[in-house]
Amino acid sequence: MPAPTSSDSQVLRAVRRHTQAENPSSFLTLNSGNEVFTSPDTQGVIVYRRAGRFLVQFGGPFADEDSYKELLRRFVAYAHQRGLRVVGVQLQFKDAGAYARNGFTVNQIGASWAVDLSVFTLRGTRFMQLRNKISRARRNGLRVTEVDAADASRWQDGLREIDEAWLGTKGDDARALEFLVGQIGGPAQKHRRLFLGTIEDRPVGYISYAPVYGSRAGWMHDLSRRVPGGSPGLMEAINAHAIEVFTAEEVAWLHFGFTPFTGLDVNLELDGHSPSFRWLMHFLWEHGEQLYPAKSQLAYKEKWAPQLRIPEYVAFDGDASPAAFAHIFRACNAF
Template identity: 40%
Template sequence: MEFEQFIDHPSGFLALSPHNQRFTVTNLPGFIAYREQGQHWISFGGVHAPVDARTELLRQFLTQAQQQRRKVLAVQVRQNQVPLFQQFPATINQLGSNFSLSLKNYNLAGTRKMKLRHKIKQAQQAGLHVVEIGAELPKDEATFAQLFEISNHWLAAKRKKELNFMIGEIGTPAETQRRIFVTLNASNQPIGFITYVPAWGERPGYLHDLTRRLPNAPPGAMELCNIRALQRLQAEGVAWLHFGFTPFIVEAPELPDANRIMARLVRWLRQYGRVIYPAASQAAYKLKWGIDSIEPEYIIGFPLSFRAIWDLLVLTRSL
């Protein structure tokens, strides 16, 4: 079974992580990606299946979890799958938003992108330039060792562990679908990189996935990296660049049966939860590119309990 054919989610590539388990049912197309943590099976991205198979696939997933004495928590469920989950006794809350950019006729013109143009110009004046691994830079173990070194420096400066589950990976030289663009300094030394992975479904393209840079990288290093990647994708005819999910960025009213404590917690974390995730600065970075679509994504619990949130925080290494 080629699982990507069932994915219609901007961040759906993350569901294919080899660290995930995949729930499937004989004679039913599609799958549910999940990991076990504590008392829960935590699924990612909803039900990846044709519309007419989703209800039965979800029903059997919930049944098997119950038989295994596990509860289900679903994260990053798209808005169009909320009615699917409403068929079952679930609590549904907004968790954050996905940001997407149409590449058709995209350019850096306009007052809104003035600061972005300035950042890119700063990077160019500092002698920075961008290459792609596998094109201008060798796709080998030595190159990937440099990427991991940059990532380790980045994490050390942030004094954080590498997050898990709802975040991308650097990958390996053997992978064929992940694309990595690297910013080099004037001495041709790598100082930062961005990984891009395929996005399938109604808005096909790429997901701007994992970003890392050295703490002393000049201003504009990552903006230059992304614009060069964006321009190459645009020249290849790619339709969409998805900037992915940012937690705690919620704008729309909650559904009537939402958990009110969870709703208040998410909004509090947006304002004060930088220790867990810098949502405000991440959203600001994405918005300055001139985003065309902001779509809410949901967290769904059976039930949405304190233990469910605790298991999610442990799984993602947010604690």
């Protein structure tokens, strides 16, 4: 069995070319710290991180139809030969069906959300409160600029200050999440877009957008942070500015990314799913704010009235496993 290999260019080619699953978060495969599995005589890649006795796989195989099943089979065999198990997260609906047919227990874990920019407008009474927050941030001196990748180093210290201040509000033991959220910097930065908010030339917030491929191509509202205690409406104003830029460029979709425990629907579960794990996801939606602030994350996304809800799934190599579920969060640096 071949060993894993790692090549950013190889992964980028795969997620651009193999878009059958329509995964709006596919660019996260290029995060530093990921490992990449390939195999001879197959076309495509599997991206994962090891956490304890689990290989936590991001999305399904980014592979053509002829290689998809075989690449998955070899990856599972690679794990089993080393005494490890596989758990896949952020699988799309097409992936979920393929994994279920290959012996995995598959459950919905949450959803991602998207706005059709071809029809989006902030006009109308439903957006009155949002417009007021944006206007207030602008009256308080907010200026929003898109930072070119070549110029990002000029703002590096300011971005680091935002990150440190933001993380400081999360508690003494808080960690910056990884794996299922994006990054800033590195070779992949040239493919992302960064919008920075400043007041009196001091950085106060930013949003990083990652490219989305496939039939709903566009940009994904990814990593976003702000200084605590600043003007209300900072993030809303930065995102509104980005939307204006994307709309002028005729970008079709703005994606808001994956939020666990949201958009759960028993009608979206597959045959053979785990009822007990389904119960756990609904329980965490109601009571799991300390694990992940799903309700506040969804509230921000719903401000923009997304028209599209995209269910996302978790797949367990065998029975649904609380240990495997916990190791997803371990792979994300949550604990």
